[in-house]
Amino acid sequence: MNLFNKPTLSTDERDIIDSITQNGAGRKKGEERLFNRYAYFIKEAIYKHSLSEEDAFDLYSDTIISAIEKIASGSFEGRSSLKTWLYSIFHNKYVDLLRKKTTNKNSIHHTLSISDLLLQVSDHSKTIVQKLVDKTDWEILRERLVQVGESCRQMLLLWADGYSDKDIAGLMEYKTSDVVKTSRLRCLEKLKQLYRKT
Amino acid sequence: MEDNLEYIDDYFQRMLNAEEIRRFEQKIAEDPAFAKEVAFYLAAKQGLKAEAEKEKKERFKQLLSQQAPVVNIDGDRNTRRIWIYRMSAAAAVIIGLFFAWYFLFPGAASSQQMADKYINDNFTDLGITMSSRLDSIQTGLRFYNDGQYDSSLKMFEAVSQRDPQDYLPKKYAGIVCLKIGNYNKALQYFRQFENDDTLYSNPSLFYQAVTLLKRNQTGDKQQAKELLQRVVKGDLDGKEFAEQWLKKL
Numbered sequence: 279m280n281l282f283n284k285p286t287l288s289t290d291e292r293d294i295i296d297s298i299t300q301n302g303a304g305r306k307k308g309e310e311r312l313f314n315r316y317a318y319f320i321k322e323a324i325y326k327h328s329l330s331e332e333d334a335f336d337l338y339s340d341t342i343i344s345a346i347e348k349i350a351s352g353s354f355e356g357r358s359s360l361k362t363w364l365y366s367i368f369h370n371k372y373v374d375l376l377r378k379k380t381t382n383k384n385s386i387h388h389t390l391s392i393s394d395l396l397l398q399v400s401d402h403s404k405t406i407v408q409k410l411v412d413k414t415d416w417e418i419l420r421e422r423l424v425q426v427g428e429s430c431r432q433m434l435l436l437w438a439d440g441y442s443d444k445d446i447a448g449l450m451e452y453k454t455s456d457v458v459k460t461s462r463l464r465c466l467e468k469l470k471q472l473y474r475k476t
Numbered sequence: 477m478e479d480n481l482e483y484i485d486d487y488f489q490r491m492l493n494a495e496e497i498r499r500f501e502q503k504i505a506e507d508p509a510f511a512k513e514v515a516f517y518l519a520a521k522q523g524l525k526a527e528a529e530k531e532k533k534e535r536f537k538q539l540l541s542q543q544a545p546v547v548n549i550d551g552d553r554n555t556r557r558i559w560i561y562r563m564s565a566a567a568a569v570i571i572g573l574f575f576a577w578y579f580l581f582p583g584a585a586s587s588q589q590m591a592d593k594y595i596n597d598n599f600t601d602l603g604i605t606m607s608s609r610l611d612s613i614q615t616g617l618r619f620y621n622d623g624q625y626d627s628s629l630k631m632f633e634a635v636s637q638r639d640p641q642d643y644l645p646k647k648y649a650g651i652v653c654l655k656i657g658n659y660n661k662a663l664q665y666f667r668q669f670e671n672d673d674t675l676y677s678n679p680s681l682f683y684q685a686v687t688l689l690k691r692n693q694t695g696d697k698q699q700a701k702e703l704l705q706r707v708v709k710g711d712l713d714g715k716e717f718a719e720q721w722l723k724k725l
Contacts, residue, residue, distance in 0.1 A: 313536050339536045374623050395488050397634035401611045403504040410515030419523045438524030463481045
């Protein structure tokens with residue numbers, strides 16, 4: 279057996295990745311399996327890096343959330359084992375955390391990170407839109423999200439979590455992805471009206 | 477208004493053609509009400525994403541509480557002792573292997589160390605002033621210097637897609653990939669401007685060599701050597717390092 283041709287991913291790892299990329303009903307299960315599988319990283323962060331339990335949990339869950347996003351979008355290429363790859367994300371996030379702790383010790387205000395979607399807009403238009411986005415009152419937006427109704431809320435959250443209209447149709451038992459798109463845009467319009475009323 | 481949302485949604489789902497994209501972006505610049513609609517769409521998605529992540533974290537917290545306690549000092553003592561024995565044995569094996577490897581393949585360790593040193597000395601922080609012509613490049617560099625490599629890479633990739641002729645975003649995307657250990661992708665980016673003869677100083681070959689030395693797979697060192705020889709011969713960017721390194725390889 280040639281050791282250099284050994285597959286990088288184990289069957290279990292491949293299973294987890296498949297269930298997340300399929301974006302259907304199995305994704306949630308896949309996310310949970312991924313979280314459970316390497317949850318000992320939390321313990322390691324507490325012992326090795328002397329982090330509090332809360333910080334270690336945040337660090338690990340942010341790692342898993344970021345990994346899920348990459349796996350679902352197909353950016354994980356499987357060139358290394360899932361553990362090695364996750365550990366590199368975990369380590370980078372740990373370095374970020376240290377940096378934030380040393381440079382921004384007194385800051386408790388967290389802003390949302392730049393939207394990935396904005397990256398596709400040309401520079402001039404991006405500046406205009408970014409300035410408007412910066413004016414958003416996130417608290418009010420969050421409050422209004424509760425008022426759009428449970429079904430709308432669930433649909434919009436799935437959309438923001440990277441599920442396609444087709445995936446949502448399967449999960450929420452809609453007939454077609456076109457119906458989901460129409461409903462989703464209606465929900466978004468409703469959210470906008472509620473937000474602008476304030 | 478719903479029509480506007482559909483139009484905006486189509487743009488961000490990449491369903492518009494080049495001309496429609498141009499008109500869409502022009503409309504943002506010329507129509508403040510439309511720009512506001514676009515901003516709402518993005519803010520809503522951003523806010524919803526944060527909310528979805530918050531819910532996911534809550535779910536993870538519940539999962540964790542169903543597992544054994546994270547910190548269990550008493551239970552850990554025995555495990556720790558076993559681990560100390562295991563670690564000592566592993567350390568002895570590693571030291572043995574290191575010496576065997578060092579004497580059998582002299583230079584293997586040093587070539588990777590040379591690459592490491594170069595990366596640490598030159599790619600820890602990237603100068604923001606290197607390009608003042610593009611907002612996005614500057615933002616990408618700021619992300620890089622803040623250690624936000626994912627956002628930085630996305631930014632450089634987006635600029636590169638918009639302007640495929642420009643070598644700068646490709647160079648930076650390659651550096652980010654090299655920094656995060658995605659060597660194959662780094663090589664792909666560096667190769668893309670290898671033949672760009674409009675550049676006064678082209679670092680493509682030298683960066684490829686650094687990446688190969690860092691990756692250190694079978695055949696990488698030989699390939700890096702050939703690239704470094706081309707750097708010296710062509711008097712290209714990185715020539716001084718190339719000359720020094722070739723003596724050691």
